[in-house]
Every structure is written in C-alpha cells, then in structure tokens.
Amino acid sequence: MLFMITQVHTPESCPKDTGGADTLINKKVKGVTVKGRWGAWSQHTIWYLVDAASMDALGEFLDPGMKRCTCTVAPVAEEPIKR
Secondary structure, three states, rough: OEEEEEEEEOOOHHOHHHOOOHOOOOOOOOOOEEEEEEEHHHOOOOEEEEEEOOOOHHHHOOOOOOOOEEEEEEEOOOOOOOO
C-alpha cells in the first residue's frame, strides 16, 4: 500500500551536520520501498512516498527519527476515487 509521509524536525534537531536526512529513516527495512523523497529544507520538512507491506514495516522505517521528528502518515492511491 502507498503512504505519503510528512516528517518534520526542529532546527535544533536538524540532522544536517550529523549524517543528513538519511539518519531519520531506516532504508534497509524489508517490506518498504521508497518511491520518492522531497524536502523543504528551510522548513525542516521531508516528504516520502513509500510502498509498505505492513504498518510494522512502516514503523521500523520511521524508527530512527522517532526522537527527533514528528510524522503524519496518510494512505494514498494513484487512481482517483471512482464514482
């Protein structure tokens, strides 16, 4: 299932000088594929489009940033709602 994740950190917890944005996620989690990543760096906000097999895998993917960020996770679809 596809999810759009919005991950926000404060300027004080910014990973810019401590490994960068990759330190906020676990890219090696089985069952999660990153389809896209975008950042509004001056707003300290990162968006990820991921395909996740389960909520457990999604939680493991986000775990590295749990003490530095807040996240919203929304299920999304490529197809519009059919009427």
